[in-house]
Amino acid sequence: MPTKKSSKPAIKQIKPSGKTDENFFSWVYDVARQIPKGRVTSYGAIAASLGAKSSARMVGWAMNGAQKLKPKVPAHRVVNRNGMLSGKMHFDTPDAMEKLLAKEGIKVKNDQVVDFEKHFWDPAIEL
């Protein structure tokens, strides 16, 4: 039943222009979606698992579109190396990230994840 029209290409289209090598970006989204509930990881860890540990910034930039992506990417589970919610301000509301984390059992204090190491999830190892 090949009635499958070529529609809905997994992941892509970060930009309506259709530019951008979605390779790197897509990988980031893919990994981010695989983050177990109640766990967090860092931008650098994701970048490193992709073979671009130096491009942690790109991971963060990728997250910028992650919120609108479908299915949405749990960007709230991704924080910086210090466990700080550096990207909370980029959500719909500054409280969204903190709230989502708290909902999954992760405590956030002063924009920082409590017991970050304990909740840390390394895609390069676990994946």
Added chain:
DNA sequence: GCATTGACGAAGG
């Protein structure tokens, strides 16, 4: 087309 910025990270002073 060049300059600045950015949800980071590691290294240097």
Added chain:
DNA sequence: CCCTTCGCCAATG
């Protein structure tokens, strides 16, 4: 120990 600088690469002005 805190602050500054560099690297990374793409988007935006």
